Amino acid sequence: MNEKFSKAIRADEIAAGGMKAVEIEGNEIVICNSDGKYYALQRRCGHMNAPLDMGTLDGIYLTCPMHCAQFDITNGEALSDPVPSDLGKEVPSPIIGEYLQTIGMIMKHVHTESISTYVTKLESGWVLIKL
Amino acid sequence: MKKITVYTLSTCPWCRKTKNFFTERNIPFSYIDYDMTDETTQRRISQELDAAGATGFPYVKINDEVIVGYQPERYSNALGL
């Protein structure tokens, strides 16, 4: 069986604890370096598509910058829904209030899906991934 | 017969132990799970907690005596057990 691995990025381009987005054959992928181990995942958050490489990586946990949904980078599992926003006691203007209500109503139906992962391997200083 | 009222949370293990303390001794008591009740009752309980300086559950009232936190020895003393 011919396993096709594609070159994604040079391993030393991502420091431990860091992430970088790459595009390979039209696929948007984020490469994570978690304590020297490299993981490759779908770049787009399973909630609303935000670029996960702009979020934070802590251990094996990736937090999306947009609404803070969290993912396990070893298997792409969505661990939490986004954190809810709260205006506190501030009352929005009628137009904004109506807008927020409509958005809120639609957001109730937006799911946080788990994300795809890719098999990776290191070879000659490169991170390779299997598409 | 002393009147026993307990405010609890469905998510709190100490509240569970408190309820067990009374049921195991066949002592009748009433309870309200704060997180499961209606808004009006919640507000009332919240105000009562504030008045008593209580910041957490379980909240036990034995007649006029208020005991906050799981304190089986104090329950026994209050009931003369």
Add this chain to the structure above:
Amino acid sequence: MSQCKVNIESRKKSLHYFFEKVVGPLGFKFTPDEEIMNFLLEQEVILEGRHGIPFCPCQPLRNDRVRDMQIVCPCIPFHRKHFDEIKRCWCGLFVHKDVLDPDKLPQLPPKELNHE
């Protein structure tokens, strides 16, 4: 609130990872009573499913943002004096690092403490 099918064990594991890093520098650790620890973490996952935030399973939500933020786990910084004195947090998920027998730590409210 919970729309993603949260795997409770996976979420518990991640909460454990994040919380440990926060409470350590405060002088606390997870309770050595594993049964209570697992139960409380599970309740927090349930609360996170309900409200979007892992609140303390043993303190009341007041419908007031400022007050409710003070019971987001780990809530130790907001109750430092109280918890340092009883060597545990209110729900008992965390205890002082030197505690070996958490059963011996009574759950006393601030009013009943020596400094009050």
